[in-house]
Amino acid sequence: MSAGASAVTGKAGGRSSGILSVLFGSSIIGPIAALILAGAFFSTQTDRFLTGTNMSLVVQQVMVVGTLAIGQTLIILTSGIDLFIGAVMALGSIIMTSMAVDYGLHPVLAILIGFAVCMAFGLLNGALVTMIRLPPFIVTLGTLNIAFALTRIYTTQTITGLPPMLTFFGNTFKIGNTAIIYGSVLMFLLYLAAWFMLRSTPAGRYVYAVGDNPEAARLAGISTTKLLIGVYTLAAFAYAIAGLLLVARTEVGDPQAGQDSNLESITAVVLGGTSLFGGRGNIMGTLIGALIVGVFRNGLQLMGVASIYQLLITGVLVIVAVSIDQLSHRSKGT
Amino acid sequence: MTQSNGKILLEMKGIGKTFPGVKALEGVNLTVREGQVHALLGENGAGKSTLIKILSGAYIKDEGQIFWEGQPIEIKSSQDAQRLGISTIYQEFNLAPHLSVAENIFLGHLPQKGLLVDWAYVRKRAKEILDSLGVTLSVDTLTADLSVAEQQLVEIAKALNRKTRILIMDEPSAVLGEKDLEKLFDVVRQLQANGIGIIYISHRLREIFALADEVTVLKDGRYVDTRAVSAVTMDDLVRLMIGRELADVYPKRTNKPGEMLLEVNNIQTEGLLHDISFDLRAGEIVGFAGITGSGRTELARVIFGADPYSGGEMRLSGQPYRVTSPADAIRHGVALVTEDRKRQGLLLKLSVAINTTISGLKKLSRFNVIKLNEEVGLVQKFIKQLSIKTPGPNFIVVNMSGGNQQKVVLARWLSIGTRLFILDEPTRGIDVGSKSEIYQIMADLATQGVGILMISSELPEVLGMSDRIMVMREGRIAKELTRAEANEEVVMHYAVGAAVA
Numbered sequence: 001m002s003a004g005a006s007a008v009t010g011k012a013g014g015r016s017s018g019i020l021s022v023l024f025g026s027s028i029i030g031p032i033a034a035l036i037l038a039g040a041f042f043s044t045q046t047d048r049f050l051t052g053t054n055m056s057l058v059v060q061q062v063m064v065v066g067t068l069a070i071g072q073t074l075i076i077l078t079s080g081i082d083l084f085i086g087a088v089m090a091l092g093s094i095i096m097t098s099m100a101v102d103y104g105l106h107p108v109l110a111i112l113i114g115f116a117v118c119m120a121f122g123l124l125n126g127a128l129v130t131m132i133r134l135p136p137f138i139v140t141l142g143t144l145n146i147a148f149a150l151t152r153i154y155t156t157q158t159i160t161g162l163p164p165m166l167t168f169f170g171n172t173f174k175i176g177n178t179a180i181i182y183g184s185v186l187m188f189l190l191y192l193a194a195w196f197m198l199r200s201t202p203a204g205r206y207v208y209a210v211g212d213n214p215e216a217a218r219l220a221g222i223s224t225t226k227l228l229i230g231v232y233t234l235a236a237f238a239y240a241i242a243g244l245l246l247v248a249r250t251e252v253g254d255p256q257a258g259q260d261s262n263l264e265s266i267t268a269v270v271l272g273g274t275s276l277f278g279g280r281g282n283i284m285g286t287l288i289g290a291l292i293v294g295v296f297r298n299g300l301q302l303m304g305v306a307s308i309y310q311l312l313i314t315g316v317l318v319i320v321a322v323s324i325d326q327l328s329h330r331s332k333g334t
Numbered sequence: 335m336t337q338s339n340g341k342i343l344l345e346m347k348g349i350g351k352t353f354p355g356v357k358a359l360e361g362v363n364l365t366v367r368e369g370q371v372h373a374l375l376g377e378n379g380a381g382k383s384t385l386i387k388i389l390s391g392a393y394i395k396d397e398g399q400i401f402w403e404g405q406p407i408e409i410k411s412s413q414d415a416q417r418l419g420i421s422t423i424y425q426e427f428n429l430a431p432h433l434s435v436a437e438n439i440f441l442g443h444l445p446q447k448g449l450l451v452d453w454a455y456v457r458k459r460a461k462e463i464l465d466s467l468g469v470t471l472s473v474d475t476l477t478a479d480l481s482v483a484e485q486q487l488v489e490i491a492k493a494l495n496r497k498t499r500i501l502i503m504d505e506p507s508a509v510l511g512e513k514d515l516e517k518l519f520d521v522v523r524q525l526q527a528n529g530i531g532i533i534y535i536s537h538r539l540r541e542i543f544a545l546a547d548e549v550t551v552l553k554d555g556r557y558v559d560t561r562a563v564s565a566v567t568m569d570d571l572v573r574l575m576i577g578r579e580l581a582d583v584y585p586k587r588t589n590k591p592g593e594m595l596l597e598v599n600n601i602q603t604e605g606l607l608h609d610i611s612f613d614l615r616a617g618e619i620v621g622f623a624g625i626t627g628s629g630r631t632e633l634a635r636v637i638f639g640a641d642p643y644s645g646g647e648m649r650l651s652g653q654p655y656r657v658t659s660p661a662d663a664i665r666h667g668v669a670l671v672t673e674d675r676k677r678q679g680l681l682l683k684l685s686v687a688i689n690t691t692i693s694g695l696k697k698l699s700r701f702n703v704i705k706l707n708e709e710v711g712l713v714q715k716f717i718k719q720l721s722i723k724t725p726g727p728n729f730i731v732v733n734m735s736g737g738n739q740q741k742v743v744l745a746r747w748l749s750i751g752t753r754l755f756i757l758d759e760p761t762r763g764i765d766v767g768s769k770s771e772i773y774q775i776m777a778d779l780a781t782q783g784v785g786i787l788m789i790s791s792e793l794p795e796v797l798g799m800s801d802r803i804m805v806m807r808e809g810r811i812a813k814e815l816t817r818a819e820a821n822e823e824v825v826m827h828y829a830v831g832a833a834v835a
Contacts (some may be wrong), residue, residue, distance in 0.1 A: 200704050202695035209692055212681040219640060219678055220746070221664040221693045279683050 030324070031272050031288040038292060042299030049302055052178035059184040062294035064089075064249065066187050066287060067242040068261055069268040070194050071235030073286045076269050077198075078211045078231055079278025080129065080136035084121070085239050086261030087147035090254070092118040092243035094151050097159040097253025100166055107165035115240040121147060122236025126229035144262070151255050159253030170248035183245045190241065194283045207231060211278030267293055267314060271321045292317070340367035343403060343531045344389075344420075344500055350397030351384055358384045362398070362557040364550055366500055366531040371522060373546035373563070374535045377575055377793070381555040382535055386502050389533075390422045391415040419499030423489045425508055431478035436460035438477050439492050463491045466528075467521050483514035490521060500531045507536055508627050519545055537625045539568050539830045551575055568827075576793060576822040584798030585770075585777040589817075591801070592616035594652065595785040596754055598637070601646035606632050606809040610646070616753070619776065619786040621800030623793065623825050629809040630789040631673055634756045637787070638670040639663040650754070664693055669747035671740070673758040673789070679743045680731050687713045687727035689742050694750035716745035720775065737768025744775060755779065758789045773799060793822045805829050 042049040068085050075082045092114040099110035121143055128139045169183035198204035206227050209217040218224050246257055272289030274281025293314060300310045344366040351359040359381045366372050376382050387393040389400075391412040400407055402418055409415050415422075429438050437444075439460045445452045460473040469487050477485055486506060493501055503522075507515055522532060522545060534546060542549055543563060551558040551574040558574050593616050601610040606629045614620050622630045635641040637648065639657030648655040650666055657663045660670070672678040681689055690713045691698060698709050713727040720741045724734060731739055740760065747755065757776070761769045776799065780786055790796045796803055803815045805828040813828040 200706065201702055202699055202704065203702075205688060205692060205695055205704070208684060208688065209681050212683050213677070216678050216681055217692075219638075219660050219670065219672060220681075221661040223659065223661055279681070 028273060028282050028285040028288055031285050031292065034271075035288050035292050035295065038295050038299065042295065042302070045299070046302045049299055052176065054298065054302075056178050056180050056184070058291070058294045058298045059187075060181050060249065061298065062290045063181070063184045063187045064242050064246045065261060065264045065268060065293070066290040067190060067245055068239055069265040069286045069290050070190055070283065071238035072265040073269050073272075073274055073281065073283050074194070074207060074231050074235050074238075075136065076211075076266075076274055076276060077207050077278060077281055078228060079214075080228075080232075081140065081266070081276070082125075082232075082235060083137065083140040083262050084125070084144035084147055085235075085242075085265055086258030087144045087151065088118050088121050088236060089239045089243040089246060089261060090256070090258040091121075091147045091151045091154075092240045093247045093257065094154060094159065094253045094255055096244065097162055097166060097247055098155065100163055101159050101161055101253075107163045111166070111244060114243060115237065118236045118240035118243065119233050122233040122239075123229065125236070126232030129232065130225040130228045155255055158255070160251075162247065162251060162253070166244075167248045167251050169245055170251065181249075183248050186241070186245070188287075190238065191283060191287045198283055203227065203230070208279050211280075213279070264293065267318050270318055273321075276322070289321075340369045340529075340531075341403075342367050345401040345404075346385075346389070346398065347401070348398035349385065349388060349395050349400075351388060351393060352396050357555060359388075359395075359555050360397075360557075362552065362555075363560070364533075365560070366533060368499075368529045368531055369526050370548065371526055371532045371534050371546045373542045373549040374533055374552070375537075375542065375549055375571060375575060376552035377791075380552040380575075382552055383504070384555070385552070386422060386504060386533065386535070389415065389420060389500075390502060391420075416496060419497055420502065421493035421496060421498040421500070422502040422504065423486070423493065423506060424504050425506075427485050427489050429477045429485055429488060429492075432476060434474050434476055435464075435471060435480070435488055435491075436473035438488055439463065439473075439495050441492065459495070460491065463494050466494070467491065467524055469521070481514075482509050483517065486510070486518070487521065490525075494525075498530060500533065501525060502533045502535075504535050505537070506534070507538060507541055515541075537830055539571055542571070543568070569823075572823050572826050572830075576826055584795075585774050587777045587780065589618065589801040591618045592783050595650065596637070596655075596787075597649040599647050599649075601633070601636060601643050601648065603632065603636060603641065603643050607636065607643070608809050610811055612804055612811060612814065614754070614785045614787055616783045616785050617780050618801050619780050619788060619799055621796040621803045622787065622789040622806060623791075623796045623803055624806035624812075624829050626791065628806040628829065630806050631758055632809075633806070634670060634758050634787070634789060637663070638668060638756060640670070664750070667751065667753040668756070669750075669752040669754070670756045671743050671747065671758060671760055673762065675736070675739055675743065675763075680739055682732040683730060685728045685730055686717070686722070686724050686734075686742055689731055690716060690727075690745045690749060693746055697750065712749060713745075716749060720745055720748075721771070735768070737764045737771070740764055740768070740772060741775075744772070748779075752784065754785045754787070756787045756789075759791065760788060761790075761792070761795065793825055796820075796825065797822065807831055 039050070048054060068089060072082050072085060095117055096110050096114035099105045099113050100107045125139050125143055128134050129136050169186055170181060172179040172181050198207060206217065206222045209220065209222055210224050210227055214224050247253060268290035269286050270276065270289065271292050272282065272285030272287070274285060296313060296317065297310050300313065342365060346362065346364040349359055349362040362381065362385055364385065374382050374385070384393065388395045389409065391409045391414050394410055400409060407418070430441060433441070436457050440456050445455055457473050464471050464473065467487065467490065471484060471487065477488055480488065486509070506518060510518060522534070525532060536542060546563045548560060549563055549566070549571065550560040551571065553575060594613060595616045596614040598613065599611050602608050610633060612620070624630050632641065636643045639659050639662045650668070655666060657666070676682060681692065687709065691709050695704060698704055698712070710727055716722070717724060717727065722741045722745065723738050731742055734742070761772055764772065776786055776788070788799060797820055801817055803820045803825060804811050805813045805815065805825055807829055815824065
């Protein structure tokens with residue numbers, strides 16, 4: 001009904017909502033403005049915020065969740081949701097470290113096995129969502145528990161004494177006096193790749209199309225089943241990389257890891273302006289969203305605010321961001 | 335069984351309703367008596383729905399008067415209508431699927447005994463109502479487990495539980511098979527015997543002759559006439575329903591059919607379609623006429639690979655044509671412009687450019703990378719060629735008018751070199767100006783040798799555009815007509831199943 005109404009109002013309605021969509025919609029100007037404002041605020045509060053070393057630290061803290069959020073963005077763009085990402089990341093990192101340490105496999109082989117397990121789970125998610133037509137929320141809630149349990153069944157011990165190859169991405173190089181971790185470079189490269197895929201490949205377009213309207217997408221000739229299975233598998237590939245980065249940063253395999261990652265990744269996606277209704281959003285927005293969370297955590301920490309208040313403020317941020325998204329939606333009549 | 339002497343319950347006089355830019359109803363009269371079945375007849379868009387919405391309180395009339403048992407009244411809300419005893423059974427039922435038959439019959443006003451619901455009374459009363467209709471149905475069954483016909487009976491029982499004096503039935507037969515139809519007739523006659531006035535809406539003339547006492551005909555929002563059913567023939571009714579002038583919006587065109595393009599032989603589906611055979615040549619426009627539910631959209635979806643078929647075969651340009659998905663059909667150069675543009679045609683929240691090129695991205699890509707400059711050029715070419723009114727290729731289609739949205743859909747299929755266009759209601763919800771533009775695009779395509787299969791419920795459109803006309807009825811092709819043989823009366827006769835005089 002409301003869509004029809006805005007179709008009738010035609011261009012006039014279109015123009016005003018065009019401005020809104022630039023500010024709050026698929027464009028990332030809104031999130032960037034929020035990031036700059038947050039940065040400016042913390043610079044005035046503490047001298048230690050705006051230094052090369054601290055910026056590098058923010059990125060390093062964001063690296064794992066940021067990489068997970070790439071997969072989450074892809075799935076949310078198809079109007080799905082992924083709850084299992086923290087659990088599968090933990091499972092992947094345990095398998096990689098255990099294969100290398102406990103079974104003495106070559107680190108590269110151990111990593112490959114970890115990736116294979118994660119991606120097999122992604123494939124399973126995609127198959128359940130498309131072939132049995134289960135809601136993504138239910139499917140990933142189920143695989144969340146399965147992956148979590150499998151990890152604990154496999155081991156409850158933290159795996160230590162990792163070979164250097166497994167922690168390669170934790171190494172640093174220097175630009176000037178600032179040490180930069182390889183993993184954060186990898187994260188930025190992954191964002192560039194995902195951005196390119198979504199913008200310039202047919203598959204990327206299909207992700208938006210399926211998220212906007214799966215039936216219309218199918219009738220436009222898109223094989224929606226193949227596409228969704230591909231998206232869930234590719235997302236799991238991102239989670240496996242995040243597992244590797246986690247191992248590199250912490251230098252252990254931790255079966256307890258990743259328990260907050262689901263909500264943290266969704267927070268990053270939402271703060272980045274991607275619509276939870278699918279079909280609308282920008283992967284670079286997610287990167288900005290992850291950085292916003294990182295900047296707030298870091299800035300508040302430097303100001304000496306207790307970590308429980310950091311969580312509180314993150315919660316408020318999410319609700320404000322989603323409200324803006326919702327309001328811009330309503331004014332568009334969709 | 336004519337009940338023209340029952341007490342007059344309802345009189346509507348000179349009813350008019352205007353929507354922004356459209357006069358939906360003008361000068362409509364309707365009189366309903368106790369114990370009378372009064373049929374309301376008219377083509378799509380004749381104003382039947384608007385009239386019953388005024389009566390049920392969904393719309394408020396702009397002109398005219400309503401009398402209830404001789405007293406002037408106003409119906410300003412659905413509560414007003416309910417208080418008078420006017421109930422409506424729409425085509426889409428209003429039942430809670432996970433509640434029982436008895437609970438549905440009492441939905442919204444469960445009787446209480448103290449603080450608790452008086453379930454004993456609910457079940458007893460529900461059974462009484464069903465019995466009075468001659469229906470044997472357990473009151474404890476979940477409505478989700480009932481057949482469509484049984485759900486309809488529950489709807490009727492629900493209306494009776496509210497002390498209904500006039501029951502409006504909006505195309506009740508559209509969802510029923512032949513056997514269930516007889517049952518429905520029995521129930522309607524039972525209601526009639528109990529003194530309830532019934533307004534019965536249907537396209538199917540046979541039902542009107544089987545059931546109704548009087549019939550009121552509407553056309554283009556105007557009142558045509560009210561007749562006693564015993565005093566009219568089917569031909570009379572068809573003539574009353576149609577017979578307006580063909581507006582001169584259809585491009586002149588000479589039919590030069592080329593090579594055989596599509597051959598359909600004995601296609602059938604598990605659902606509706608039976609033994610469908612026809613062919614279509616390059617450069618030909620074949621119109622598919624029929625009433626809603628006659629199987630035209632189902633056929634279109636089968637040819638496009640969107641739904642499976644269970645028997646028969648198709649050939650395209652002489653080669654076997656087997657499709658299992660729309661992607662298959664598109665590869666063969668077959669396109670479907672869907673009836674429901676917003677839900678099945680467009681990606682509403684995405685741009686003109688994305689909507690235009692989504693089906694042809696493979697051809698626009700090298701090494702799986704879209705050549706973005708080429709894409710923008712292509713989109714701009716079509717914006718110009720089809721005169722699509724948009725600020726630019728990146729404009730979101732949800733904010734465009736119906737006509738421009740339809741042009742975007744056409745641009746999508748034109749951009750990939752379609753050779754068989756299936757157009758399902760191509761001008762529905764589109765203003766007159768854009769309509770004639772779309773007709774011109776169709777005519778140009780046919781001249782270029784594209785085959786066009788056009789489904790339309792607007793008879794003037796079918797007659798004005800088609801080289802040949804297939805009339806469908808109840809899942810079969812009832813008749814093939816040449817342009818010369820066809821006129822509105824003949825097409826309507828086959829569409830509703832009347833014998834041609």
